[in-house]
Amino acid sequence: AVVNVLEYEIQRQTELLNSGGTVARETRTWDEGRGESFSMRSKEEAHDYRFFPEPDLAPVEPGQAWIAEIKATLPELPDIKRRRYVEEYGLPLYDAELISGNREMADFFDKTLQYYKDPKAISNWLMGEVSRLNNQAETGFDKLRFSPQQLGELLAMIDNGQISTKIAKTVLEEMFASGTAPAS
Incomplete structure (x- = not known):
């Protein structure tokens, strides 16, 4: 029917x-x-x-304190995160949109900033080499075998002149495959 x-x-x-x-x-x-x-x-x-109130349900009147508590537990929305990336970190809008549009990438970006202070370098590596490896392995940022701290260490090694960018890409591939620290 x-x-x-x-x-x-x-x-x-x-x-x-x-x-x-x-x-x-x-x-x-x-x-x-x-x-x-x-x-x-x-x-x-x-x-x-013809909406009618339900007589068996008591009206719910949440207090302002409860509303504030709930708001405090909500994750940062992608639009707000994108704006923060542009305004606080000076990222280009393209980078900010791409990173904030992927929750796992955004979380990894934010955590890496705790260990390495160049947001543009982090975004370049996440959007470039790390995303390339993820795509090849058909995986995501939530499945990475290395930590944000290890990525920060790798980027610091480039800055300190310990390794070149070319060698860093090879080291990143090993980190991606095995989860070993960059200095290993």
Whole structure:
């Protein structure tokens, strides 16, 4: 019966729209014997839905303290995070959008900043080499075998002249595969 209703309504509404009509907001019923639907009532306004309060439920009036407590436990929303990345860290909008759009990448970025203080270098490595390795392995930032601290150590080794960027990419591949620390 449901299939018949759907097929009928698809046909009815298609014909109505093709003839220049509009589909009314209404409740319809199905007559299986006649094989057609017909209007029961229109619902043009919210008051047509006839909402009634539930008498068995007590009204809920949350206090401001409880609301503040709940807000404090909510994670930072991607739009706010993106704005923070641009304003606080000076990241280009493209980088901020890409990182904030992936919760695991954003978490890894934020944690790496605790160990290495160049946000642009971190974003370059996360969006570049780390993402490349993730894509090849068909995995995500939440499955990385190395820690944000280890990535920070690797980037510091480049800054200190201990290794070149080319060697750092090779070290990163080993970190990705085994989880070993960059200095190992």
